[in-house]
Amino acid sequence: MNETILRRMKDLPSTHLLGTGTPMCAGCGGLEALHEIYDVLGSNTVFVNAAGCMTLLSVYPFTPFRGSWLYTAMASAPAGAQGVRDALDILKQQGRISEKEDLQVVTLTGDGSAYGMGLSATSGTIERNLDYLYICYDNEGYGNTGQQYSGATPHGAQTATSQGRTGFPGYKKDLFAIWVAHQPAYVATVIGAEPLDLARKIEKAKTIKGPRFILALAPCPTGWDYDPKDTVEIGKLAVKTGVWPLKEYVDGQVVHTKIPREREPVESYLKLQGRFRHLFEPVRNDRLIADIQTRIDHYWQSVSEA
Amino acid sequence: MNRKLITGNGAAAWGARLAMVDYIPAFPITPQTEIIETLANWIDRGEMQGKLVTLESEHSMITAAGAAASSGVRVFSATSSQGLLYGMEMLYNVAGWRVPMVLVNVSRGLAAPITLEPDHNDVMAARDSGFLQIHCATCQEVLDSVLLAHRLSEHEDVRLPVLVNQDGFYLSFTREPVDIPNPTAAKQFVGSYEEENLAFRASTPLSHAVAVLGGGPYSYFRYEIHLAAQQALTVYDELANEFRDFFGRHYPQIEAYRCDDADYVFVMIGSFATKAKEAVDRLREGGWNVGLMRPRLLRPFPRDNFVSLLQGKQAVAVIDQNLSMGMGGILHTELASALYGKPDMPAVLASFIGGLGGRDITTQEFFEMVTVLRKAVASGETPPPRLLFTHNEFREVEKLQAIAHVEREELGQH
Numbered sequence: 001m002n003e004t005i006l007r008r009m010k011d012l013p014s015t016h017l018l019g020t021g022t023p024m025c026a027g028c029g030g031l032e033a034l035h036e037i038y039d040v041l042g043s044n045t046v047f048v049n050a051a052g053c054m055t056l057l058s059v060y061p062f063t064p065f066r067g068s069w070l071y072t073a074m075a076s077a078p079a080g081a082q083g084v085r086d087a088l089d090i091l092k093q094q095g096r097i098s099e100k101e102d103l104q105v106v107t108l109t110g111d112g113s114a115y116g117m118g119l120s121a122t123s124g125t126i127e128r129n130l131d132y133l134y135i136c137y138d139n140e141g142y143g144n145t146g147q148q149y150s151g152a153t154p155h156g157a158q159t160a161t162s163q164g165r166t167g168f169p170g171y172k173k174d175l176f177a178i179w180v181a182h183q184p185a186y187v188a189t190v191i192g193a194e195p196l197d198l199a200r201k202i203e204k205a206k207t208i209k210g211p212r213f214i215l216a217l218a219p220c221p222t223g224w225d226y227d228p229k230d231t232v233e234i235g236k237l238a239v240k241t242g243v244w245p246l247k248e249y250v251d252g253q254v255v256h257t258k259i260p261r262e263r264e265p266v267e268s269y270l271k272l273q274g275r276f277r278h279l280f281e282p283v284r285n286d287r288l289i290a291d292i293q294t295r296i297d298h299y300w301q302s303v304s305e306a
Numbered sequence: 307m308n309r310k311l312i313t314g315n316g317a318a319a320w321g322a323r324l325a326m327v328d329y330i331p332a333f334p335i336t337p338q339t340e341i342i343e344t345l346a347n348w349i350d351r352g353e354m355q356g357k358l359v360t361l362e363s364e365h366s367m368i369t370a371a372g373a374a375a376s377s378g379v380r381v382f383s384a385t386s387s388q389g390l391l392y393g394m395e396m397l398y399n400v401a402g403w404r405v406p407m408v409l410v411n412v413s414r415g416l417a418a419p420i421t422l423e424p425d426h427n428d429v430m431a432a433r434d435s436g437f438l439q440i441h442c443a444t445c446q447e448v449l450d451s452v453l454l455a456h457r458l459s460e461h462e463d464v465r466l467p468v469l470v471n472q473d474g475f476y477l478s479f480t481r482e483p484v485d486i487p488n489p490t491a492a493k494q495f496v497g498s499y500e501e502e503n504l505a506f507r508a509s510t511p512l513s514h515a516v517a518v519l520g521g522g523p524y525s526y527f528r529y530e531i532h533l534a535a536q537q538a539l540t541v542y543d544e545l546a547n548e549f550r551d552f553f554g555r556h557y558p559q560i561e562a563y564r565c566d567d568a569d570y571v572f573v574m575i576g577s578f579a580t581k582a583k584e585a586v587d588r589l590r591e592g593g594w595n596v597g598l599m600r601p602r603l604l605r606p607f608p609r610d611n612f613v614s615l616l617q618g619k620q621a622v623a624v625i626d627q628n629l630s631m632g633m634g635g636i637l638h639t640e641l642a643s644a645l646y647g648k649p650d651m652p653a654v655l656a657s658f659i660g661g662l663g664g665r666d667i668t669t670q671e672f673f674e675m676v677t678v679l680r681k682a683v684a685s686g687e688t689p690p691p692r693l694l695f696t697h698n699e700f701r702e703v704e705k706l707q708a709i710a711h712v713e714r715e716e717l718g719q720h
Contacts, residue, residue, distance in 0.1 A: 046506045048373065058516040060523055068506045069513040070376060072369050073395055079366030082359065083331065083373025084506060090328050090357055090379050097378075101507045121369075124362035 004200045012199050013039040019064030023056045027228025029219035029235060030054065030110070030137030032192030037135060037214065040202040043067040045104045046084055050077035050118055052110035053144040054137065068103065075117045078125040081107045081132045104133065104206070111138040111152035114215075115173050126182040126211045133205055133212045139220035140172070147223035147275075151175075154243075155295070156288050157275045159223075165278055166288060171295075176215055180249045185210030188248035188257075191217045193235025197246050197257055204250070217244045225274025237269040242296045245303070256303060263300065266293045308486040314477030315340035317445040317484050318384060318410045318470070321452025323354050324492035325408070328379035328499070330358040331370040335389040336422055337474035338412040342384060364393035371407050372400030372467075376514055378501035380456065381407040386474060387414035387428045394431065400467050401436025401531060403515050405504065406459035407467045408452060409437065413576065414474040415663040423664025424474040426576065426628040430636050436531045437469040438538055439604040441575040443561075445482040448472045450555060451602075453487070456496050457545050463537045465502075473577040475664060487553055495552045535606045542603060559608040561600040562615055564590065568597030569620040570679045571652070572672070573641060575601055578627055578661045585672030596676055604637075609644040616645065621654035621679040627661035634691040635659055654682040660694035667694065 006012060018038045024031040030053065038045075043066035049055055051074035058069050072080035085105045091097040109118060114136035125132065141147040141159050148161040151173040162168040179187045185208045190198040198216075205212045219235050221228040238244035239258060243266060246258040267289060270276040279285045312320070318341045322330065332342040348354035361367040364385050375381045385393065390411050400407065411432070415425045429439065440455055442448045448470065455468040472478060487495075506512055518524050542559060550556040561579075564586055565571060572582045579600040589596045599615060601608055616622065626635025633639065638657040645651045658675055660667040671694055682689050 043511070044508045055517055058513045060516050060518045063513040063516065065513060066511060068511045069516065070373060070506070071515040071517065072373065073365075073399055076366050076369035076396065079361055079369040080373040082361070082366070083329075083370035083375075084377045086329055086357060086359060086370070087374035087377030087379040088506070090374075091377070094328075097507065101509060103506055103508055120362055121366045124366060128359065 004203060006196060006199050006203060009196055012195060015039070017043055017066050021062075022064050023059070024053065025220075025222050025228070027221040027231040028053070029192055029231050030139060030216065032231060033137060033190060033198065033216040033218060034108070034135070036192055036195050036198050037202050037216075040199050041104065041106065041133075041206065044102075045106050046070060047106050047108045048072055048077050048080040048084060050074050050107070050109035050113040051144075052113060053139075054108055054110070055144075074113050076121045077107045077109050077113065077118060078121040078130075078132075078134065081105045081134075082125055082128070082130055085130060085132055105131070107132060107134040109134075109136055110143065111136060111140060112142045112150045114138070115151035115175050119178075123182065126179070126184045130211050131209050133214065135214045135216065136175070137216050137218040139218040139223050141223050143220055143223045147220070156279065156292060158278055159275065166285070167275070167278060176247070176249070179213045180254065182211075183252070184213065186212040186248070186250050187215070188213070189215045189217070189244065189246055191235045191238060191244055191246070193232045194239060194246060194258065201248060201257070204248075208250075223275075225277075226272050230272055234269065234272055237264065237272070240264045241266045241269040242300050243269055245299065259303070263296070266296055308488070309483055310486055311481045312445060312484050313340065313479055313481050314442075314445045314448050314472045315412065315479070316344060317449035318452055318472065319344035319348070320484075320486055321449045322382040322408075323348060324487055324489060325380065325382065325453055325456045325496045326493060327356050327382040329371075329374045329381045330356060331367045331374070331381070331383050332358055332360050333364050333367045333385065333389060334360075335364070335386045337414060337478040338384045338386040338389070338410070340478070341410060341412070364389040365396055368393040368396035368400060368409070371409070372396065372403050372405055375400070375405035375407045376403055376504060376506065378499070378505035380499040382452075383407070384410040384412065386412040387416060390428050391416065391431055394435070397432055397435040397437055399515070402527065404465045404531070404534070405467065406456070406465060408455045408459055408470060409467060410448075410452065410470045410472065412472055412474045412478045421663045422474065424476060424627075425662045425664070426626075429469065429471045430628045432469060433605060433636070436535065437467045438464075438535060438606065439469045439471060441471045441602055441604055442477065443577050443579050443600060445477060445480070446484045446555070447557065448477060449484055449486070450549065450553070450557065453492060453496055454545055454549055454557065458538060458542055460499065461538075461541045461545075462502065463541050464534055466531065466534055466538065471576065476577040491552055495549065539603070539606045539608065557602055559601065559603045559611050560615060561602060563598040563600070565597030565599060565615060567595055569595040570676050571596070571616065571619050571622045572598045572675070573601070573622055573624045573637065574598065574627075575604065575637065576627060578625075578667060581667055581669075582625070582672060585669045588669055589673065589676060594676055607640060607644065612641060612644050613648050613651070616652055617650050619652045620683050621656065622652045623656050623658055623675045623679055625658045625660055625667065625675070629659050629662060638691070653686065654679060654688045656682060656689055657691035658694055659691065665694075
């Protein structure tokens with residue numbers, strides 16, 4: 001693997017490729033990540049999209065993309081990527097298009113599709129060793145329909161369908177591990193609030209062939225119930241508290257790219273979000289807060305022992 | 307001339323091979339599987355160009371098919387029954403993408419109860435998707451229709467996906483003598499794939515299948531699909547004539563068999579219409595003026611053609627190998643809508659449901675149907691729809707039920 005050319009923030013691209021004026025919410029953490037990803041990926045891309053918030057990026061007759069875009073359906077964006085990639089390969093092989101006309105095929109979906117409905121299609125592309133990049137903006141619920149819980153919702157979070165005093169009873173599905181179990185070419189977690197770490201991973205993913213996955217935690221002002229100005233702060237706290245481990249899987253190894261040595265208590269992350277307010281008001285739920293903290297501590301303990 | 311004894315599935319595969327398809331997304335399902343197996347073997351042995359990829363579902367298969375067609379390659383695929391329904395969401399999408407491709411459906415009854423044998427509820431479920439539909443009655447017709455379908459699909463006035471339908475078992479696994487067109491002539495007829503303005507390229511970025519806001523733009527694009535489908539009628543006629551010039555076989559929108567002087571007409575689609583043909587010959591021997599009309603095109607619906615062919619006829623028996631629960635036969639409803647209010651149309655348009663799940667329709671039943679028509683003409687009243695089922699069949703079901711009861715009693719589970 002080549003050493004990165006992105007050593008500090010000022011090395012990041014200064015030209016921004018994704019257009020403005022989209023109907024995404026103010027403070028959308030998914031859009032923040034997509035901006036940063038697109039700048040590094042470049043415009044020789046075709047995004048294959050599944051039903052979700054970002055389906056509204058391209059609304060006739062406008063698009064914020066300088067490259068190409070294809071909307072498919074909620075369950076099958078990875079299969080759409082398969083069709084586009086195979087067609088471009090056939091055209092190149094037959095000499096009907098030149099190498100210069102080729103495109104990077106990028107699937108873009110939310111967590112509803114990535115963790116649930118589209119998982120079978122995703123698994124299929126990895127077993128077929130499809131050469132594509134899959135980006136999931138994970139706002140931990142079915143955000144576009146008003147934040148009902150999904151397979152990506154964290155334990156205890158209140159959503160439109162988990163309004164009880166203890167919130168969502170399940171636990172966030174480990175999609176990173178599900179991808180890694182398939183032994184794909186590359187898997188990484190990123191967050192828009194850590195742009196240098198994100199850019200290095202995209203830079204690396206660009207040079208690798210095969211199925212590659214970028215899982216971006218996407219702080220969501222409307223779904224998580226916080227002030228849009230706090231998106232970056234919440235993103236940074238997700239890393240500092242250890243809620244969102246930044247890591248990558250490459251050459252058969254999982255490596256953590258940013259280990260929070262002195263982890264802040266998870267409370268500081270939870271307190272900023274309305275979806276966790278019931279843990280603190282009207283009475284503090286010490287047991288549930290401790291449960292969330294313990295799971296984070298166990299995770300990092302297993303990392304240090306590995 | 308290269309004449310081979312092949313199955314309907316083999317004929318479909320030959321159609322795809324002669325159409326020089328570039329890409330075949332696939333998924334196995336009975337009774338279609340032989341099509342993709344045949345193509346996979348040809349490609350593996352180097353007898354055929356093209357790439358075949360097995361997806362993990364029909365939903366993904368049709369997505370990949372449409373996405374590849376959107377990228378500028380010629381696409382063929384095949385499915386059946388539950389598979390067609392599993393991919394249904396994407397049929398609507400791919401038609402809306404306005405991309406050409408050919409999908410062969412090998413008809414099979416839908417669960418529940420699950421069965422392998424044919425009827426047309428699967429393909430009828432795709433009726434409103436925007437895929438055009440060509441229905442075949444012989445193995446030869448399957449091969450020829452795949453070639454025609456690629457031309458129709460790619461025509462600049464159409465640009466819609468086309469579904470070619472054949473019946474499971476009765477065609478898919480039945481060997482018939484089939485003339486395999488000369489590859490050079492086939493190549494000349496089908497032509498090379500022109501992606502026109504639709505393809506993803508680095509130098510020409512394209513946002514495709516984007517969202518619309520509001521009913522105005524939505525209606526505009528939906529109407530466009532409908533109008534393109536209607537234009538396919540004229541285009542189809544031109545192509546059918548061109549096909550006859552190339553290969554000597556002609557496939558009109560509706561096959562009319564012994565209809566010129568007929569008073570009574572059977573209307574059916576698919577391979578079971580060959581049973582009706584046999585019945586027509588026998589009835590003619592008995593002095594009945596009867597004929598058969600077999601629409602090959604179901605989408606676009608050959609409305610004008612039906613009106614002109616049925617002018618002056620006394621009575622029609624529409625035999626539907628499908629059942630819309632709570633309403634009846636779908637083809638019957640469609641034909642009634644096409645004929646209503648036109649001058650000099652048959653006074654009697656009777657509906658019969660038969661051939662569900664591969665159930666036979668016997669010559670005796672065709673005799674019964676024309677008798678019903680004659681009585682209806684005399685009384686001036688169209689009879690209610692009839693579900694074909696014989697006393698013997700009912701007895702057989704009762705026997706199965708009796709066995710089930712005995713088995714349960716022997717196990718002591720009352």
